[in-house]
Amino acid sequence: MRVSTAQIFDSGTRGIGRNQSDLFKLQNQMATGRKVLTPEDDPIASAQALVLTQSKEVSSQYLKNQGDAKGKLGTVDAQLSSLTDLLQNVRERVVQAGNTTLTNTDRSHIAQELEARFSELMGIANAQDGAGSYLFSGYQGAVKPFSLSNAGATYVGDDGQRLLQVEGSRQIPTNISGRQLFESIRSGNGTFTTATGGNTGGGINQGTALIDQGSVNNQSLWSQALVNGYGDVEIRFSVNAGVTQYELYDASSNTLISAAPTDFVPGQTISLQKTTAPAQDFGVSVTLQGSPAAGDRFMVAPSASQSVFTTLRNTINTLKQGINSVGSGNSTTEFVNDLGGNLLNIDQALENITGMRATVGSHLKELDSLGSAGEDLQLQYAASLSNLQDLDYAKAITDMARKQLQLEAAQLSFKQISQLSLFSIL
Template sequence: MRISTSMVFTQGYTGIQGNQYTLNKLQEQLSTQKRVVVPSDDPVASAQMLEVSQSEGRNLQFVKNGDAVESSLAISETSLNSANGLLASLKELAIQAGNGGLATTQLKMIQTDVKERFNQLVSYANTSDSRGNYLYGGNAIDSPPFVADSSLNVTYTGDTGRRDVQISAERQVPITEVGSAVYGNASSDTAVFDTVRDFYNLLGQDPKPANFSTQLSSILSGLDAAQVNLSTVQASIGSRRSENETLQSVGQDLDVQYKTRLSNLDDLDLPKTISDFTLAQSALQYSQLTFQKVSGLSLFNYLS
């Protein structure tokens, strides 16, 4: 079999190219610390990594959503707890006002206190989250849901919807409340405020009306009902926080599993790759040296 000069040259050059490609590929892997630098390195693993990465991204978004949910619900629960405490203090003032021995001036002092608490209650009802979104206007989050005038009349400007946030593939939870359901009842969107306003107006009547005690009793009943309603909403929020915490924990565990799976698919076996890189360097150097010697051979080298 005759071996032409061009065949020797081609084979030698092809060998150098192959060894150079192998060396470059190993160098890329060492630089990136990744086994799969481009999809062609391992098409099957690359497809699996894409699927896992997408699942991990969705899961991380749910975890991020859960953080926002916890923040909003925690603020809302704290606000309702404060409002409930304020209603308890108003009940104490109502009981104090029921003391038949109090003079009109003393009742007006209580009235001043009631107005301060009324303003504070409106403030609680207009609580917003860390992003400035109002929590008790339903879907209407950009403006205060409760507006009070100088006569202590309150208007609810929110709607009857609630904003839901996805915290898992199967679960959404509301992070806002319908204010008319929290601070109102079946007959009025602002029942709690109506009760406090009536209390305020009653204390300002001079002389006291004959049915003062009857009206005061009705006000106490209204405050009791309002407390029960707020406590019910608090319990609902607490339940949602608990569920969100559980799903957050599941999401964090899933994140670890996804990262482990990606690591198994793509992490580099560093000692083996360094060894392969060293061998590839030697192979390239050997092929270059061999090609140099073979390509320099000529029949005239043997004639003297």
């Protein structure tokens, strides 16, 4: 085959250019540390790297969301801790106020202190996070959730949960609604409440009897009693021939539901039941210590949701009213019973807060687990991307030395071949 001088020059130029291009590519790879600079270098590796990079960015965003969620929940938990300390302090003062040797002036001083605690409680309820959003207003972060009212405070937020996506299939709430924390608190023992007096009148209790919080013996019987309209029950006392007796009335209709008066002794447990036909056991009982006087009444009613603000306001009002003489306000018995009822409601509020803190704690623990898993996943993504994209420097250096040798050989051979000519031998 005849090879022209032009073909020799063209072939030599292409060979030198190809080797220079390979060296240039190797130089760029070594400068960037990447073996895949463009999709044409390795189409399959480029496609896999793109998918892994997107997955890694999504995982990174989840980690960021988890950090944000931990920060928000940490702020909520700090406020719950402050709220617990505040109510514990209130409880101690209420227990102290129950000492009947104190004077009304002493109780008034305690009431003034509790007014300051009330202001602190309002401050916690209207607390804000670092971004200026109210913690306990539900969805409405820009709305101040609580405002003062005669009964304590009024909630103007909602029940919404602010959710953050912390995993592909997991959203975590980063707030607690004010209604759930401060208002949805069951009064009394959570099933029913006890109190002195009754809703059908009866004056002020003059005896020394104190009623406890009561016990639920059979929840289904109590539920059935409510269905039948027997939730509000009055225990009315009378004294006949020196014997203290009691009868049960349906307070809502002022109807006697005891078939006959029952003798009473201090410390006796009274089972609430309808003994007139048709008989029905209500499944609950109460215990009274001390001696009731003729005409004394005690009330049992179904529990309802009561705001902690209302509980604290009622406690302050009870302390301000104090113990007064017959016919002019609370008797000693009524004062102690009312204060005991308020103390029980404070305990219910503390129990509710404990439940909220347990929920927040479980979310924080879950976020820690998700964070650890997310960080491990980030390492796996990084390792996979490194295998696809990162340069093997040992191989690259070897390839560069080989390409340099090829280029030098191509240049030298081209130089020698290009000098060949018939004219040089004439």
